[in-house]
Amino acid sequence: MQEKKKHIAGAYPPGVVITLDEMMRFEYYVQDIPLLPQHPVYTILAGRHASKLRGRGLDFEEVRIYVPGDDIRNIDWRVTARTGVTHSKVFNEEKERPTFIVVDQTSTLFFGSQERMKSVVAAQVAALSAFYTVRRGDRVGGIVFNEDGNEYIPSARSKSHVQYLLTCIAEMNAQLPLRTTVRPHTPVLNEILHRTGTLVTHDYVVTVISDFSEIDDDTIRHLQHIAAHNDVMLVHLTDPLDAQLPTGRLVLTDGNKQLLWNNESKHNGNSYTQNFETMKATLTERFRNYRIPVIFIDTALPVTSQIMHFFGKTNN
Structure with missing residues (x-):
């Protein structure tokens, strides 16, 4: 079975499917992240240090x-x-700050226009967070999910446990190229958030990694419930095509219907970009009310530099 999964991952270009070996390399990237931030932060990099606990x-x-x-x-x-x-x-x-990572591997994340699929970036962020947490001496666990099910990984404090978590991510990630349909994303996310709320008690750092493409009132209610007694971080995965479509005529499809799109017609391109920027601003402001920071990660840029940039800004 493991040999088959390796073959599947190896059959695709880099950035389409991620392997366990690739994720395990993120152990070395966390060596450059400072262990003692100057100020308490609510990020995926929070851990054992003097902070507002x-x-x-x-x-x-x-x-x-x-x-x-x-x-x-x-x-x-x-x-x-x-x-x-x-x-x-x-x-x-x-005090110890156990980290609980919620990793989306649904079909909506099997998308990327340049360097990597959103699903691959989600796996990279999870690996970085997991290794950093263990390096700090804290426990890490989480849930990896897709439309067909989920895998719960209880919190523990060891490199072998991180490897088990990343193995679960790699196995679900390898299933994505084989899917032929995209099912509704929001109900699955809401179910996982509800379960997360029953698994974490208080004083956890809960990192939710997804593209939050179509959240609803239930999504916000579940996140608000978790954030009442824990620190929650949303990692919102974006792609350059989310922000801007190529100029000229395009044929867009959802797999069933087609739409002829022209960026230059009726200022479609400007409206498309403006809607994306409005979404980001609205999402950030909406969750700020619940003390839930949102970090946007672009699939076209290296994950490590984006996380480090955010971490540095937070501590200034």
């Missing part, structure tokens, strides 16, 4: 709603009496 320590930080498992000694009785809802005090503390 929900726990018991020396310096009072804030008050939040009580979560089962909190130390009862930290209950703020004044706020509880005033609001009628049990609240806990939050302190600065050095």
